Amino acid sequence: MRLAGLLAPSTNAAYGGAMVSAWFLGLSALGSLVPGLIHYGLPDGGAGTIAGIDLSTRRETIVAVFAWYGALQIPHGLAQLAVALRYRSLVPLFLVLVILERGLVALDGWFGRGAGDHHHPPEHYTTVAQAAFAVVFLLLSLRPRKVVTP
Helix, strand or coil: CCHHHCCCCCCHHHCCCCHHHHHHHHHHHHHHHHHHHHHHHCCCCCCCCCCCCCCCCCHHHHHHHHHHHHHHHHHHHHHHHHHHHCCHHHHHHHHHHHHHHHHHHHHHHHHCCCHHHCCCCHHHHHHHHHHHHHHHHHHHHHCCCCCCCC
16 A cells, blocks of 8 residues: 555745744644553553443443543544644644643543542543643644744
8 A cells, every 4th residue: 555645745934923833733642542552451441450430330331432432542542643843834723722622631530520539530630731732723823933144
């Protein structure tokens, strides 16, 4: 299979925002890919070993939901990585998607359905920070880059 036929031409030249925003999106891609691979690949999906969830009841359902979430995170992370590396004109849009995703996860984790048990897995903490940083990098991605002339 020819990879060139799979990918559209790069749009990096059309991106005028801060390069650091594209790099942050690349880092966010890893923040989707790594947990996605963990959720999909570990025998318990990380539910017990990382999140500390009691798996003595409904283990199969919990592990299946973690695997399902991982299956969503992996392609989302690959798309973020493609934008960060090759399609930078889409960086602002993907940062809005990061803000929306991480914001919804944070709202649910801290104030929603899962908030009543007072147990917060590591993702509940990192997701708040990632959403806040994504707002800053979105603003930077929308500002035109300053051209330095010698």
